[in-house]
Amino acid sequence: MPRLLIAAFALLLAGCSAAPEPTPVSSEATTRTSEQFSDQELQAKWWTWAASSPENRNPVVDDTGQWCGENQPEDVWFFAGTFGGAVNRRCPVPAGRPLAGPALNLASTDANCAAFMEAAKGSVTLDGQLVELRRIAPVAITYQAAKDNVVGQSEGRVAAQGCGLWAWIPSLKPGEHELVVKGASGGFSTSARYLLTVSSAD
Template sequence: MLIVPRLWIAAFALLLAGCAAAPEPTPVSSETTTAAGEQLSDQDLQAKWWTWAASSPENRNPVVDDTGQWCAENQPKDVWFFAGTFGGAVNRRCQVPAGRPLAGPAVNLASTDANCTAFMANAKGSVTLDGQLMELRRIAPVAITYQAARDNVVGQREGRVPAQGCGLWAWIPPLKPGEHELLVKGQSGTFTTTARYLLIVSSSD
C-alpha cells in the first residue's frame, strides 16, 4: 500500500475570497525564475519535497510545526520548502536564506495512481505571497521515489518509498531581503488547513 497515512494532504492553499464584487488578483507566473532558481522537474520536485517531509520525527517535523521553530529542519541547499498542515491552522515565523527559491504544494498526495486521480478531482488550492496570488503548477500522477527516515511522521518504513505523486505546486523565485507573508490555505473534501508564514529573508547566506 502506498497511501501515506495522515498525509493524504500534506499542504493545501485555498485563497479566501473577498467580497463578491471584488475582482480576483491575477496570478503571478512562477515561470519567471533566475539561474539560481530554475524549476525542478515534476518528479524531482515531489521526490525532494516528500524526502524532506519524511526526514524527521513528529517532535521536530516542519509539517507538524505550529510556530516555525523547525522551518530549517533538513532543508536542501538549492530550494527552501514550505508546507501546510495535517489539518487546522498554524502561524509560523521562519528565517529564509537569501538567494534560495521557495517551493511547496498547495495540495498534494503520494499514493497510487487511482488514489491520486480521485484525490485531485476534489482538490483545490492557491498560494499567496505578500497578498499576491501565485500561479500553481498542476501535476498529474507521476512515478516518484522518496527517502523516508526512521520514525518519520508520514508513517512509512525507513528506506526508499515508491509512489505516484500528484498535486498543485508553487515555485517562487528567490525573495528580496526583508519580511514577507506567505499564505498556504485550502481544502480537499472535508479536510481543511491553513499555514501563514512570516518569512524573514537574510541579506546573505
C-alpha cells in the first residue's frame, strides 16, 4: 500500500515523540464558519492537490515551504502535514483566500478509514488559538492523480474512502501568522509549523 495512505496523508505525521500529544477532537466538533465544500468536495479537492506534483516539488514532502504554493486552487489555500516527522515552513498566502487542510487524514478503504479514525487525534492552531475541527467519517471520494505523483497512485482518477480531522479558516488579515498542525493515530504522528505571510489586497 502506498506510504501516504498508510501514514496519513494518509497525511499528516510519524515520529514526533518529543511533541505533546494533541487533544482529542470530539465527533461533534465543527468549524465555526460555514464550509464552502461538502465532505466529498473538500477531500477530493485536497487529494487532487496533494497528488498533483512529484516528490521533488510536492508541498507535503517540502520541509521549508518553497513548494507550498505549488498547484494551489484559486478558491482556497491548502496546507498539509508530512509523511512523517516535524517541519517548519515559510509560505506566502494570497489575500482574500480561505485556508483548509487536515490535522490528520487518510484516503483508503472504508475499513482502514474506520480504524484510522477510531484512534485519530489532532489539533490546528492559528496564532495560538485553537481552530475547531470538522470530523469526517469514511465517505466516498474521487480525486485526480498526476503522473509520478508522490502518493503512489497510477496517473488518472482514483476512487477511495476519505476521512480525517479537517480545518477551515476564513481568509486572514494581511501580515504574518503562525499555523501549527498536529495529528496522531496509532503509531503515526504529524507536526507542521507554518509561518504565513498574507499579502495585502490589491
